[in-house]
Amino acid sequence: MSMFRSAEGLPDHGCGALGRVAHGALTAPLDPGETLRGARLFLGYNTLPDPPFPLAGFIEYEMDPRTAEYDLGSVLRLLTESFRAQPVPPEGAFDDGHRRSAAVMRVDAMVVVFPGRAFSPEHSPPARALWQNLVEGYYRDGDAEACAGAREALVGLGVDRADARVILLAERGPAGAHTQPERVGEYPEGTLYDLLGELLDAQYRWTRAAFGP
Numbered sequence: 001m002s003m004f005r006s007a008e009g010l011p012d013h014g015c016g017a018l019g020r021v022a023h024g025a026l027t028a029p030l031d032p033g034e035t036l037r038g039a040r041l042f043l044g045y046n047t048l049p050d051p052p053f054p055l056a057g058f059i060e061y062e063m064d065p066r067t068a069e070y071d072l073g074s075v076l077r078l079l080t081e082s083f084r085a086q087p088v089p090p091e092g093a094f095d096d097g098h099r100r101s102a103a104v105m106r107v108d109a110m111v112v113v114f115p116g117r118a119f120s121p122e123h124s125p126p127a128r129a130l131w132q133n134l135v136e137g138y139y140r141d142g143d144a145e146a147c148a149g150a151r152e153a154l155v156g157l158g159v160d161r162a163d164a165r166v167i168l169l170a171e172r173g174p175a176g177a178h179t180q181p182e183r184v185g186e187y188p189e190g191t192l193y194d195l196l197g198e199l200l201d202a203q204y205r206w207t208r209a210a211f212g213p
Contacts (some may be wrong), residue, residue: 002060004105007044013183015158015166017056018109022158022166024058025111026166026181038068043203044109047160053104058111072191076195083202088209102211109160110172110200112192116155154178157188159196161204165189 004025012019021044028042041061046053067075094102152172159165166180167188 002062004057004059004113006055006057007047008056011181013166013168013181015164015183017084018044018158018160018164019183020056021047021058021109021167022111022156022168023181024156025083025158026113026154026156026168026170027059027178028058028060028113037114038065039072039114041079042111042113044064044111044158045105045162047108048106048162051108058109060084072112073191073195075080076112076151076192076199080195080199080202083199083206086206088206094211099211102207107207109158110196110203111114111156111158111194113156116153155180156181157192157196159193159200163197165193 005028006019007020007024010020010023013023015022015035021042025040025042025044029042042058043061044056044058046056063075063079065080070078141173145146154172156170158166158168165188167184167186170178170181174180
């Protein structure tokens with residue numbers, strides 16, 4: 001996994017620590033020369049009340065580059081199945097240092113970031129249909145081309161273990177840079193949120209089983 005990044009001081013978009021983690025994930029830099037082809041997945045830590053350590057942050061989960069060939073819903077299902085099937089290491093597999101680190105870094109949230117298109121669902125039936133496809137995990141590259149006013153953007157979906165949810169959009173400007181993320185909707189729903197929540201639950205349960213409560 002990549003390095004831990006603090007989410008302290010970032011905009012929360014009205015969603016507290018989950019919003020800060022989602023903002024950080026959506027604006028996390030890529031490696032030099034890297035372009036975003038598929039999704040990026042981030043684990044969020046200490047975003048719920050009474051955290052074991054007063055520092056919310058996130059780490060990018062390193063995914064197999066081949067996942068870019070699959071739709072996002074399939075990727076999330078595969079990752080969930082992998083976590084649920086992964087055996088718990090035997091007692092003593094981790095030293096005290098690893099256990100202390102796990103004790104203060106509680107997995108509370110998960111964010112997935114992917115390239116998409118920005119459009120206003122209230123403006124037209126085609127835009128509403130595209131928005132529904134997006135949150136249900138059926139959006140495909142090119143789907144928004146027929147939607148007047150659609151713009152390139154990065155999309156960030158976040159969910160925590162209390163089932164709080166957030167969606168952020170960062171539009172891409174004419175010069176290629178993305179604008180600052182903006183929140184869309186109050187309580188977004190859709191298949192991708194359900195799948196992301198299942199993956200978060202599988203990750204949390206495995207971590208607790210491996211390192212203890």
